[in-house]
Amino acid sequence: xxxxFDEDQELLQTTVRDFLExxxxxxxxxxxxxxKTARSPELxxxxxxxxxxxxxxxxxxxxxxxxxxxxxxxxxxxxxxGLAEPIVATAAVAAPMLRGxxxxxxxxxxxxxxxxxxxxxxxxxxxxxxEDAHVADLLLLPAGDELHAVLAADVxxxxxxxxxxxxxxxxxxxxxxxxxxxxxxxDAAQLWETAFDRGALACAAQALGACxxxxxxxxxxxxxxxxxxxxxxxxxxxxxxxxxxxxKLEYARPVVQRAAHSVASGSAKRxxxxxxxxxxxxxxxxxxxxxxxxxHGAIGYTWEQDLHVxxxxxxxxxxxxxxxxxxxxxxxxxxxxxxxxxxxxTTFSNA
Amino acid sequence: xxxxxxxxQDGFRAEARxxxxxxxxxxxxxxxxxxxxxxxxxxxxAILNGGGWAMVPWPVEYGGRGANLLEWLIFEEEYYRAGxxxxxxxxxxxxxxxxxxxxxxxxQKARFLPKMASSExxxxxGWSEPNAxxxxxxxxxxxxxxxxxFIVNGQKxxxxxxxxxxxxxxxxxxxxxxxxxxxxxxxxxxxxxxxxTVRPIEQLDGLPGFAEVFFDDVRxxxxxxxxxxxxxxxxxxxxxxxxxxxxxxSPARFQDTARRLVELYRANAAxxxxxxxxxxxRCWIGAEAYTLETFRTVSRLLAGGKIGAESSLNxxxxxxxxxxxxxxxxxxxxxxxxxxxxxxxxEGVGSWLDGYLFALSGPIYAGTNEIQRNIISERLLGMPR
Numbered sequence: 001x002x003x004x005f006d007e008d009q010e011l012l013q014t015t016v017r018d019f020l021e022x023x024x025x026x027x028x029x030x031x032x033x034x035x036k037t038a039r040s041p042e043l044x045x046x047x048x049x050x051x052x053x054x055x056x057x058x059x060x061x062x063x064x065x066x067x068x069x070x071x072x073x074x075x076x077x078x079x080x081x082g083l084a085e086p087i088v089a090t091a092a093v094a095a096p097m098l099r100g101x102x103x104x105x106x107x108x109x110x111x112x113x114x115x116x117x118x119x120x121x122x123x124x125x126x127x128x129x130x131e132d133a134h135v136a137d138l139l140l141l142p143a144g145d146e147l148h149a150v151l152a153a154d155v156x157x158x159x160x161x162x163x164x165x166x167x168x169x170x171x172x173x174x175x176x177x178x179x180x181x182x183x184x185x186x187d188a189a190q191l192w193e194t195a196f197d198r199g200a201l202a203c204a205a206q207a208l209g210a211c212x213x214x215x216x217x218x219x220x221x222x223x224x225x226x227x228x229x230x231x232x233x234x235x236x237x238x239x240x241x242x243x244x245x246x247x248k249l250e251y252a253r254p255v256v257q258r259a260a261h262s263v264a265s266g267s268a269k270r271x272x273x274x275x276x277x278x279x280x281x282x283x284x285x286x287x288x289x290x291x292x293x294x295x296h297g298a299i300g301y302t303w304e305q306d307l308h309v310x311x312x313x314x315x316x317x318x319x320x321x322x323x324x325x326x327x328x329x330x331x332x333x334x335x336x337x338x339x340x341x342x343x344x345x346t347t348f349s350n351a
Numbered sequence: 352x353x354x355x356x357x358x359x360q361d362g363f364r365a366e367a368r369x370x371x372x373x374x375x376x377x378x379x380x381x382x383x384x385x386x387x388x389x390x391x392x393x394x395x396x397a398i399l400n401g402g403g404w405a406m407v408p409w410p411v412e413y414g415g416r417g418a419n420l421l422e423w424l425i426f427e428e429e430y431y432r433a434g435x436x437x438x439x440x441x442x443x444x445x446x447x448x449x450x451x452x453x454x455x456x457x458x459q460k461a462r463f464l465p466k467m468a469s470s471e472x473x474x475x476x477g478w479s480e481p482n483a484x485x486x487x488x489x490x491x492x493x494x495x496x497x498x499x500x501f502i503v504n505g506q507k508x509x510x511x512x513x514x515x516x517x518x519x520x521x522x523x524x525x526x527x528x529x530x531x532x533x534x535x536x537x538x539x540x541x542x543x544x545x546x547x548t549v550r551p552i553e554q555l556d557g558l559p560g561f562a563e564v565f566f567d568d569v570r571x572x573x574x575x576x577x578x579x580x581x582x583x584x585x586x587x588x589x590x591x592x593x594x595x596x597x598x599x600x601s602p603a604r605f606q607d608t609a610r611r612l613v614e615l616y617r618a619n620a621a622x623x624x625x626x627x628x629x630x631x632x633r634c635w636i637g638a639e640a641y642t643l644e645t646f647r648t649v650s651r652l653l654a655g656g657k658i659g660a661e662s663s664l665n666x667x668x669x670x671x672x673x674x675x676x677x678x679x680x681x682x683x684x685x686x687x688x689x690x691x692x693x694x695x696x697x698e699g700v701g702s703w704l705d706g707y708l709f710a711l712s713g714p715i716y717a718g719t720n721e722i723q724r725n726i727i728s729e730r731l732l733g734m735p736r
Contacts, residue, residue, distance in 0.1 A: 001353060001354065001355065001356050001357070001360065001421055001646065001650070002352065002353045002650050002653075002654075003352060003354065003643075003646050003647040003649075003650035003651075004352065004647075004650045004651060004654060005352060006352075069352050215732065219732050219733060219734055222734065223733075223734060223735050230735075231735045233728075233734040233735050234734070234735040234736060236721070236724075236725065238734075239724060239725060239728035239729070239734055240721070240724040240725075240728070242728055242732055242734065243667075243723075243724035243725075243727040243728045243732070244724070246664065246727050246728075246731060246732060247664050247667050247668055247727070250644065250661075250664050251637075251640045251641065251644055251664070251668055252640070253644075254640065254643035254644045254646075254647045255636075255639070255640050255643055257352070257643075257647075258354065258643050261352055261354050276636050276639060276640075279636065280636060280640060328629055328632055328633070331632050331635070331636060332628060332629065332631075332632040335613055335632060335635050336613070336616075336617065336628075336632075340613075342606075342609065342610040342613055342614075342635070343431075343432065343606050343607055343609070343610030343611075344427070344428040344429070344431040344432045344602075344603040344606040344607045344610070345364070345425075345428035345429065345432050345603070345606075346606070347602075347606065347639060347642045347643065347646075348354055348355065348356065348646075
């Protein structure tokens, strides 16, 4: 039993944090908002140089060959940076899905994911829209109980603008054919199930980072801004708003990290652990958005102030890969099963 | 990251489970805030100590079994799983004990720890004073050096276990010219010294869980000073860290409450609103989160890390969770939630009402949650004072 990350994992986190701090500022994000896709092929290529898209791609396919425990700290950093590129869809969900499918499809696409030459989007059967479909080269899509891999040229995409200019989602339709089907029945169901867990886990990790960033912005602002002759951050009413966020954040983090471990190790409790993680991390982030906005006052309510770049990320992540009620339902179902093992000593048991 | 227990840890768990299974009293004891219950709890502690289980993380020479913090958490899980009695000497074993381990002289360790482990000496908290509650640095009770004694004058209040305890620990102002955090010294005093008057105070449940303690020219030997003279604040912060975090409130307690809450919900599911079901699930998640965070902290401590202001995060989290779980339980019980245990229709209501009254004290003791939020914002977030 050791809940710590190893030195290599922590070093990689620091490296990625420093790198993203240098590459992605609020100005960069705002600049991308003004583009047609809100995505930057150059930025994606740069991310590939440090291995991010191919983190879960096996080494034999040119990736980093890492697992979700290695990845979870880095995903948190992408959330802290406000990164909008399709890390969740392509790196966290599609890559392991393709690895699971195997064969020629994996051989063809995994190396391209690792080098940043392909973006793969995933349309989960339980979700109405497909994230990042507008920039995808390949889409993994459901048709009945089948899983299809469809080239961008063969799908019809209807973009659905959202409240977050960084979040690009679309309705996608395609003609399912023999040639596009890559799995069906139980195999497909298994792939969809793990895809859902991976997507939710990645969003949870990003939500932690977004929450932490909003706290940082609010601490800086309330330390500078003076009213009644003092920094407003010296007033307890303001302090307590942010302390409450810190409590939620620090108690969400180990839940997310444990979920990463459960996904990586294929635990039977994986789905339960991921849903807990998605729920508490997104709650922390959405709560963080509300509290940090309040601490800013009117300036926080402007388009000009950068806080809302992360507020919108928080809301987006809450809406991605299963809304909170769906995740709560999964937890509820698990603990209300008649033979559920609960109570002291059961947290780390896999039964 | 390795989230499995080793074979040794599983073996330790099995040993604790077997011993507790054979020794935990079948009938619940009376509250340790009654004379009869205090006696019962001391007897239980003697049995626990006889088996070597009173304080497993302590060295063998002081009545422990030299276990590490991880094994301590495992023991706690088994202790709650077995439904074993509450710990009457929690102020001693969980708070003062670790502080003596850190600051005590070899003589003090040998003098105090074994009798603490056995609960032959039950410890009383002497933190608050009439004018020093949240503003703890405003302590006014003086302990003036006179040869090899301190002469103590003043008053402590809200002294937990004061009614039936034996020894008191607290901070006293040894430099009468000093102000605030300076000039305070951590001192241990037996309550049977001449000049000490203990006046029990009934708590919200009607029992004397704490007391006022008056000092009138009380002579306390200087060898009962813990840590350096004038360094009382630093010593006390160490004690408070244990109180806010993993020693006094290890996760097993809340995992157990969450389990009982889920079971209560299941037994009454037909009669309660769906919204309550969701809240029950959230509480269960909260207990899991508290457990995970504690294991994460212990992993860090075992690798040589330190715990500081983070214990304020714990304090807020467990106290709010505990209160929420008890509020929900009473909602599930509906009209029966208000029944005292002896009421004719009280079958199946369990101890939730009593637990609720106790849970209400959680956001207050060990430093109010408002004080904890100040600490979090200033020391963890770096906000201005």
